Amino acid sequence: MLQLLxxxxxxxxxxxxxxxxxxxxxxxxxxxxxxxxxxxxxxVVKTVAGTVFVVLMSDVASIVEIQNRTMEGxxxxxxxxxxxxxxxxxxxxxGFLLLLSLMIDRLHHYIRELRLLRKTMESVKKQEGxxxxxxxxxxxxxxxxxxxxxxxxxxxxxxxDNEAKTAEAEVRTLSKQFDDLVxxxxxxxxxxxxxxxxxxxxxxxxx
Numbered sequence: 001m002l003q004l005l006x007x008x009x010x011x012x013x014x015x016x017x018x019x020x021x022x023x024x025x026x027x028x029x030x031x032x033x034x035x036x037x038x039x040x041x042x043x044v045v046k047t048v049a050g051t052v053f054v055v056l057m058s059d060v061a062s063i064v065e066i067q068n069r070t071m072e073g074x075x076x077x078x079x080x081x082x083x084x085x086x087x088x089x090x091x092x093x094x095g096f097l098l099l100l101s102l103m104i105d106r107l108h109h110y111i112r113e114l115r116l117l118r119k120t121m122e123s124v125k126k127q128e129g130x131x132x133x134x135x136x137x138x139x140x141x142x143x144x145x146x147x148x149x150x151x152x153x154x155x156x157x158x159x160x161d162n163e164a165k166t167a168e169a170e171v172r173t174l175s176k177q178f179d180d181l182v183x184x185x186x187x188x189x190x191x192x193x194x195x196x197x198x199x200x201x202x203x204x205x206x207x
Contacts, residue, residue, distance in 0.1 A: 005093040012100035019107045033108045049101060052094050059091040
């Protein structure tokens, strides 16, 4: 019994060390524990743990009984002393065995949760990367559209500027022509006036 308990405790200690540190056997052990927790595995494990717990309680009861006999008799005989030592050792090993089993179960659970969390984070990052790429493409297209609009507006502004310059040149030309016409009109009026005066004076001389 003691050899079996020592073997199980040592095996569980090795399993905990394998789960705690990254090594080639960790993945294999996790897969094995996954298989154990499927189907009837949990029922078998709980049955074994319950049996060990019952034996542990039996050893504790034996220890209490021996202590009671010692208190009544006042002397601990060699047989009771050997039995008490053996029961205490078995109880300690079984308690330690149950504790290590619980630690293995919790470590396996947290490792699985961590793996699922990592997969979820990777999926979220990948999705965010795809969304970011899509947004980048949309922004690039929007920038290209805005550049086209700006180019069109610049062309329109340049066209309007050219039209304004042309209109300004036409206005200047028309203004110059108007000034020339005014000067020509004044000259003709002056010539007509002078001609009228000359004709009047000629008429007076003839009279």
